[in-house]
Amino acid sequence: MFKQRRCVSCGARDWSPCPQCVARFETAAPIAVDGARTASALVEFDGPARDLILALKYGGARSLAPWFAGALLADLAPDIDLITWAPTTRRRRRVRGYDQAELIACALGSVAGIRSRALLRRVDNSAAQTGRSAASRHLRPEFRLARPVESLRIALIDDVVTTGATIESAGLCLLGGGAKSVDALVLARTPTPSETQSRATRSSSHR
Ligand SMILES: [Zn+2]
Numbered sequence: 001m002f003k004q005r006r007c008v009s010c011g012a013r014d015w016s017p018c019p020q021c022v023a024r025f026e027t028a029a030p031i032a033v034d035g036a037r038t039a040s041a042l043v044e045f046d047g048p049a050r051d052l053i054l055a056l057k058y059g060g061a062r063s064l065a066p067w068f069a070g071a072l073l074a075d076l077a078p079d080i081d082l083i084t085w086a087p088t089t090r091r092r093r094r095v096r097g098y099d100q101a102e103l104i105a106c107a108l109g110s111v112a113g114i115r116s117r118a119l120l121r122r123v124d125n126s127a128a129q130t131g132r133s134a135a136s137r138h139l140r141p142e143f144r145l146a147r148p149v150e151s152l153r154i155a156l157i158d159d160v161v162t163t164g165a166t167i168e169s170a171g172l173c174l175l176g177g178g179a180k181s182v183d184a185l186v187l188a189r190t191p192t193p194s195e196t197q198s199r200a201t202r203s204s205s206h207r
Pocket residue numbers: 007008009010011012017018019020021022
C-alpha cells in the first residue's frame with residue numbers, strides 16, 4: 001500500500017524534513033576539534049533538527065541520511081581523498097541495526113563522488129568501566145585504525161558533537177596513523193547549558 005509522506009519532525013504531509021522545519025534549523029556556532037585542519041557543524045542540536053537527528057539515530061529513520069549528506073556537501077573540502085566516520089560501539093550498532101554516522105558518511109560519499117570507507121574501530125570499554133566512579137567512566141572514547149591511512153586527506157563525519165571528545169579522539173587516531181589531514185564534519189552541535197537557558201528565557205519572553 002502507498003505510504004503517506006510525513007515530516008518526521010512535525011508530522012506535516014510533506015517530505016521529511018519539511019520546508020517549515022528546515023526553515024527553523026539554526027546554523028551551528030563554530031566548533032573546534034584538536035588536530036583537525038577544519039571543523040564545522042551544520043546545525044544546532046535543538047528544535048526540529050534535534051527531533052530529526054534523534055529519529056535518524058534511534059527511530060530507524062534512515063531515509064534522512066541522504067538529506068543531511070546533501071546539506072553537508074557544501075562543507076566538504078575539494079581535495080578530500082576519502083570519507084570516513086567516528087563509529088559507534090559494535091554493541092550499539094547491533095542494537096540499532098546500523099551506525100547513523102556511517103549512513104551519513106556513505107550518503108555523502110555517493111553524492112560527492114568520493115570513496116567512503118570504515119577506517120576506525122571503536123574500543124568498547126563500557127564493560128571494563130562498570131564499577132568505576134562516574135567521573136572515570138567519562139573517559140574519552142578510544143579508537144584503533146582498521147586499515148592504513150597514510151598520506152590520505154580524510155573527511156571525518158559524526159552526527160552530534162557535545163564536548164568534542166569523540167571526534168577529536170577519532171581524528172587524532174587517523175593523524176597518528178599518518179593521515180595527511182583530517183576535516184571534521186558534524187551534523188549538529190549541542191548548545192551549552194547556558195545557551196539552552198538563555199534560549200528558553202528568550203522564547204518565553206516572546207509569548
Ligand atoms: Zn516538518
